Structure formats: structure tokens, C-alpha cells
Amino acid sequence: MSGAGEPGSGVLARALAARRVVVCVGAGGVGKTTVSASLALEAALKGRESLVCTIDPAKRLANALGLSALGNVEARIPDPVWSDAGLTPRAPLHAMMLDMKRTWDELIARYAPADVRERIFANRFYQALSSALAGSQEYIAMEKLWELRSSRGYPLIVLDTPPTAHALDFLDAPNRVLDFLDNDAARWLLTPALRAGKMGLKFFNLGGSFVMKQLSRLTGTETLQELANFMLAMSALNEDFRERARAVKALLRDTQTAFVLVTGAAVDRQDEAIHFHSILTANGMAPVAVVVNRVHTAPTAEDFDRARALPSPLQEKVLRTLEERATLAARDALGIAELQRQVGNTPLVQVPRFEQDVHDVRALAETARYLVGEASVSV
Amino acid sequence: MAGLLDRRLWVVTGKGGVGKSTVSAALALASARAGRRTLVCEVNTQERVSRFLGHPPVGPEVSRLEENLWAVDMRPQEAMREYALMTLRFEALYKAVFENRVIRYFLRFIPSLQELVLLGKVLWHVRETRADGQPAWDTVVLDAPATGHAISFLRVPQVLLDTVPPGPLHKEARAMRDLLVDPGLTAAVLVSLPEELPVNETLELAEALRGQVRVQPTAVVLNATSPLRFEEGELRTLAPVPGLSDAAREQHAGALRSREARARLESGVGVPVHEVPRLFSERFGRAQVEAVAGHLAALVGRWA
Numbered sequence: 001m002s003g004a005g006e007p008g009s010g011v012l013a014r015a016l017a018a019r020r021v022v023v024c025v026g027a028g029g030v031g032k033t034t035v036s037a038s039l040a041l042e043a044a045l046k047g048r049e050s051l052v053c054t055i056d057p058a059k060r061l062a063n064a065l066g067l068s069a070l071g072n073v074e075a076r077i078p079d080p081v082w083s084d085a086g087l088t089p090r091a092p093l094h095a096m097m098l099d100m101k102r103t104w105d106e107l108i109a110r111y112a113p114a115d116v117r118e119r120i121f122a123n124r125f126y127q128a129l130s131s132a133l134a135g136s137q138e139y140i141a142m143e144k145l146w147e148l149r150s151s152r153g154y155p156l157i158v159l160d161t162p163p164t165a166h167a168l169d170f171l172d173a174p175n176r177v178l179d180f181l182d183n184d185a186a187r188w189l190l191t192p193a194l195r196a197g198k199m200g201l202k203f204f205n206l207g208g209s210f211v212m213k214q215l216s217r218l219t220g221t222e223t224l225q226e227l228a229n230f231m232l233a234m235s236a237l238n239e240d241f242r243e244r245a246r247a248v249k250a251l252l253r254d255t256q257t258a259f260v261l262v263t264g265a266a267v268d269r270q271d272e273a274i275h276f277h278s279i280l281t282a283n284g285m286a287p288v289a290v291v292v293n294r295v296h297t298a299p300t301a302e303d304f305d306r307a308r309a310l311p312s313p314l315q316e317k318v319l320r321t322l323e324e325r326a327t328l329a330a331r332d333a334l335g336i337a338e339l340q341r342q343v344g345n346t347p348l349v350q351v352p353r354f355e356q357d358v359h360d361v362r363a364l365a366e367t368a369r370y371l372v373g374e375a376s377v378s379v
Numbered sequence: 380m381a382g383l384l385d386r387r388l389w390v391v392t393g394k395g396g397v398g399k400s401t402v403s404a405a406l407a408l409a410s411a412r413a414g415r416r417t418l419v420c421e422v423n424t425q426e427r428v429s430r431f432l433g434h435p436p437v438g439p440e441v442s443r444l445e446e447n448l449w450a451v452d453m454r455p456q457e458a459m460r461e462y463a464l465m466t467l468r469f470e471a472l473y474k475a476v477f478e479n480r481v482i483r484y485f486l487r488f489i490p491s492l493q494e495l496v497l498l499g500k501v502l503w504h505v506r507e508t509r510a511d512g513q514p515a516w517d518t519v520v521l522d523a524p525a526t527g528h529a530i531s532f533l534r535v536p537q538v539l540l541d542t543v544p545p546g547p548l549h550k551e552a553r554a555m556r557d558l559l560v561d562p563g564l565t566a567a568v569l570v571s572l573p574e575e576l577p578v579n580e581t582l583e584l585a586e587a588l589r590g591q592v593r594v595q596p597t598a599v600v601l602n603a604t605s606p607l608r609f610e611e612g613e614l615r616t617l618a619p620v621p622g623l624s625d626a627a628r629e630q631h632a633g634a635l636r637s638r639e640a641r642a643r644l645e646s647g648v649g650v651p652v653h654e655v656p657r658l659f660s661e662r663f664g665r666a667q668v669e670a671v672a673g674h675l676a677a678l679v680g681r682w683a
Binding site: 027028030163226264266267268269299300302303314317320321322327328330355359 | 394395396397541543544575577608609613616617620622623625626627628629630632659660661662663
């Protein structure tokens, strides 16, 4: 179904061999974490040391990777996990679960001067920022990626991303954070306060300007005051922090970074994937491939013949089951055709639906065979 | 159980991909069929509900879809404008304030303000009255957004109560919170799938609703379940025939997962679980939503 002759095979194998960073993006519930883990595992099997950074893995997958007790640090997949699955990796595989709140705290701890740090941690806006601000999860995932990329020597990092309903939230995240620190408006607003701060004044007044008075009718004066205090504290973060937000943004556009868009197959869910694809492409981050996950395969004519030879009532039960599968396969084929029409030249890589949820190393390796084109879905 | 018909606000929650919009569309349809003036609210989405019901997209204005059924797709920009106009009262003042760069900058960083005004607009419709003082809507169905954890949207009033000091915003947040937690007014329907991760998330969502939002879940809708079809002996008979065995075992595994999911949800959430059997059709549209509505008749209550 995916392009005649060249079924997207090899495109992900090449990315795993040549790129330094692979970012898996897509809506929630499409199996992004599984795809991320499979890609990193495949790289390790083929001899490239890799790290998969996951957001919210299913417990059994986390257990399978030996991730159960780890918070925000990488762990090497232990040898018995491989040997139990009958696999021999040619390079180590590492995995970690990202702890959002902790990563924010570490970031502030690193860049804020000691006297400011506690003020930031205590500020209610910080507590909301690190958990509630739209885009802050996406940003912190990218931030962690940058840290791992620049301070550890992993040849390949695969990043699983938070489920994002709106592609723009994801792409806009570094801008939002940069904006927070670098915005002209903020600087203008805060300059008097910064000067006052330097003169040793503990508080400053946001001023009685017309617009500020009107704004405070909406939010209350104290809200503005507390937000301003927060911004003031944040503005004390040194230039390194800003530099870093810029670097995070640049990393996404780096030629060594590849985006992989993950989606399900059904036609009624394709709108999100198509939207995501067009936003990424418009922003110079065109995905190297669209992974269509959990594709239903159609039963063959022989399957139906064999079913008709069965005794009743088993025959009816099996025929019904085969017909249901045929319907789902036809539905997926419609969705895939529509997707291919919309994403133009981006190759589609299909992964079949497995009988069991993918939650062990063996199943991840099987998934990977489809991802890199060693196996393909027969339609 | 009285069903949903004695509540005015039906909040449909769940993670992305579980069929939340389908269930919202089906419940809205059922409500309209029961003769109630029904408004279904989507929040900054791709407008699935109107499409599922076979109607063109509605946009940010409340639009009539069919008898007793209206829909609106709420967008942050418009909702923010309406909220500001309500507070500031004059268009000129609005412009002076909201078209100021500094102000726009500030508003972006007040946590969850966008969500607050969106939720505020939904709750405004819940309180909306007609000329005779009667509620304008008998049912408001909210297809709650699924960004990150579904809980974050509904938690907005509480987050703001914890974040912003006393003032107008604080007061607004409190009024909204009080509406949401009123069990005589608000029903929360949790949508889940018979798979490990979605069930875990539903259990977390139920706990968070109770603990953080103080909303009692009303019911769980377990979507896309499979019936138990094969006996163990039959599966053994099929074992030598790979194509058939795989198909039968997958169906069987789905049935077992459905049963397990139901048991975990019933004991974990402690509310009735309504199953919607998996639908087998190539395309998803009106006929499928009607079928789902049929399966949810017991949840809705009276079925006209």
C-alpha cells in the first residue's frame, strides 16, 4: 500500500544508522512508546549503542526494560533480559523514564543563583508552570533530550514525546519558554523592577498605568504582582539558560535529528496525523517516515475455505471472526490510502497488529523488523 | 440508578483515542431523542461530533444540528474575548487592553487562563436561562479535551484557586468549581478501552476526579469490547490451522481483556460499567453513532 516498489523499507534503518536523535511524535494512544522502544532496541541489536527516553510506558513494558524503580536516570538493559528473549545485542541499550517535575527542578537548580532558587520553587506560578502550562511538558522532554545529547555520549537517542493533541503545542514549546525569558514586553515591564531590585528594594509596584489597571480588573492586582515577582526571579537565571532554550530549539532542526510520526490505521483518526504532518513539514521538520501502527491484516481466501470445512457451530464462529477481521483490514486500507494521499512523498511504514500487546523485548524486536523493513504487512 | 437525565451537565472524559467524541455524540443524540434541548460542546478540536452525526462543522457559534440538538466548537481566542468583554464591558476598553503587547504577554503566562475561559464558557451555557427563567439547555454535553491528562482541564478552577490570590479571577474560579462539584448538576462519564494502559489511566482519572476535582464519577463506558465466543476446546481444535487459530485466539484474547477490564473498572472505580461492543464497519458515521447510542440507553435513562 505504501508506494509501489519502495514500501518505505529501509528509511528507518537508515535513520537509526546515521542520525543522532530520533523523535517520535503523534497523538495519544497510537503506540508511540512501543515504537520508540523498538527503534532503540533495533539500533542496539545492529550495533549502535542507544538510549530510549520514554514518557509514560505501560507498566509491563517498563518492567520488561528493567525500568520499574528508576526515576529520571538512564539504566542499561541487563543481560538476562536479552538472553531470556533469545537475543544478542551488538551494543548496549539504555532506557529511562522522564520525570517532568524533577527535570524542571533540576533545570532551575542548575541555572538559578542560590538566593533566587528558593523563591522560584516557592512561587505558585512556578508550581503551575512545571505541571500545568500548556507546552511545558513538551518543552521539558526536549530539554532533557538536549541535556542527554550534549552531556552523554550516546550515539543514538530515541525520544518518546508526551501525547499532544495539537501539533503546534509541541513545536511552540521552546518558543513559549524563550518568550517567557526574552520577551521585549517583559523586559520593558520589568526594567524598573530590576533596577529597583538592584537598589535593594524587596518589592516593586507594577505601576498605575491605564492598561495595568484594566488588566488587574480581570486578574486581580495580587495575581499580577505575584506573576511579576516570579518573572523577576526567573529573569535572574543566567544567560546559559536562555542559550539552552535556543539550543533546544536548534536541536529540533538539526540535520542529525529525525522525526518519526506515529499514527493508527483507522480512517476516522487520520485527521490528527495529517495535521501533525503538515505542521512539521511547514516548520522544516518533515518526518522521515509515518509509522502506521497496529494495522489489521486481512484473512486469505484459503482461511475462509478452511473455515467452511469446520463442523458447526465452530464453523459459524470462525467465519464470523474472519469476516470481522476482513472488515477491519478493509477499514485500515482505506485509512492508509487516505493518509498516503495526504502526506505525499513521506514513506509510510506499516506495523501489523499483534495478537498480544507489545510489552516484552521479544515483541519489541518483532515490531522492529517491520519498522526497518525486514518484514512487511501483507494486505 | 436514575441515569443521566436528572443532570444537566454531562462531562465526557478519557484519554485521546478511546472514543470520547463517539460517546459524546451518542449521548447527545440520546438526550435530544429524549426530547431535551441539548447542546454538545467540543473544545478546540477537529470537530468530530458534528462530523460523526453527518453534519457540516459548526465553528465557534452555537449552531442547530437537528431537532433538539445544537453544537458549538469552543476556541480559546473567541472565548477569551467574550470573557474579557463580559468583565470589561466595553469593546473600546477591550481593545485598549487586549491589543496591548504587554498584556497579551502576561495573559499567556497566567497558568491555564485559556482553559479557564473555555471551561467558563461551557459553564455559562449550563447556567444560561431563557426569557421565562427556565434553563436554556436541558443537557450540556462536554466533550472534554484530552491534552495530557484529561484531568488537567477540569482541575483548572482548583489550580487557579490554589495559584491566584483573592481577586476577580479567584472569584470566577470558585464559582466554576462549585458548579462542577455539584452532584445534582454534573455527571462525569469516563470512557475507557479494554486494554491495560487505558484501564490504568481510567482508574487514575477516577481517583483524580474524586481527589483533585471533587467530582464523583457517574459511570464508565467501556468501549470496543469483544464477546466471549470460543471455548478452550475449540481453540485447541483450531490450533493446527495457523490462519484460523491466530484469528480465533486474537478474538478470544480480546474477549478476555474485555472481561478483565470490566472487572478492574467495576471494582476500581466503583460505578456501573456500560459496555459498547466493538463495531465492525469500514467507515465511521451516523449509523455507528446511532448504534453506540443504542448501547448506552441504560446509562442515559429514559429512552424516547
